[in-house]
Amino acid sequence: xxxxxxxxxxxxxxxxxxxxxxxxxxxxxxxxxxxxxxxxxxxxxxxxxxxxxxxxxxxxxxxxxxxxxxxxxxxxxxxxxxxxxxxxxxxxxxxxxxxxxxxxxxxxxxxxxxxxxxxxxxxxxxxxxxxxxxxxxxxxxxxx
Numbered sequence: 001x002x003x004x005x006x007x008x009x010x011x012x013x014x015x016x017x018x019x020x021x022x023x024x025x026x027x028x029x030x031x032x033x034x035x036x037x038x039x040x041x042x043x044x045x046x047x048x049x050x051x052x053x054x055x056x057x058x059x060x061x062x063x064x065x066x067x068x069x070x071x072x073x074x075x076x077x078x079x080x081x082x083x084x085x086x087x088x089x090x091x092x093x094x095x096x097x098x099x100x101x102x103x104x105x106x107x108x109x110x111x112x113x114x115x116x117x118x119x120x121x122x123x124x125x126x127x128x129x130x131x132x133x134x135x136x137x138x139x140x141x142x143x144x
Contacts, residue, residue: 089119100124100131 006014019025034042084090096109096117107128109120 096120100128102129105129 006017009017080091092111095112097111099108099110100106101108101124105124107120107122107124109117111117
């Protein structure tokens with residue numbers, strides 16, 4: 001097969017011949033090799049496009065960072081509420097008053113309202129029991 005069909009004819013005459021003589025006309029993707037000048041032009045277009053893209057990506061990042069900052073408190077609140085709904089408990093922070101019961105060998109905590117905090121109730125460890133005995137001795141002034 002020849003590289004060009006009817007190379008000496010005008011582009012219009014060549015196209016007419018191709019349309020009249022082809023067995024089938026199909027639409028399909030194909031590639032053509034770039035010459036040196038075209039390749040240089042494509043590199044220049046690529047560079048310009050890439051610089052525009054980088055600028056837009058930087059702008060997008062700034063906007064996304066702003067949105068993330070605005071959403072963070074809402075996400076934290078959402079997580080807190082989900083945990084409270086799932087567990088059935090509300091978390092508080094504040095002063096708790098610790099009491100060690102030597103008889104039951106348990107540690108009890110009460111909030112500032114004097115209400116028992118059952119989730120903090122636990123068995124006393126050895127050090128806590130020994131400290132309780134030591135403190136009783138100091139209160140009574142005896143070594144019973």
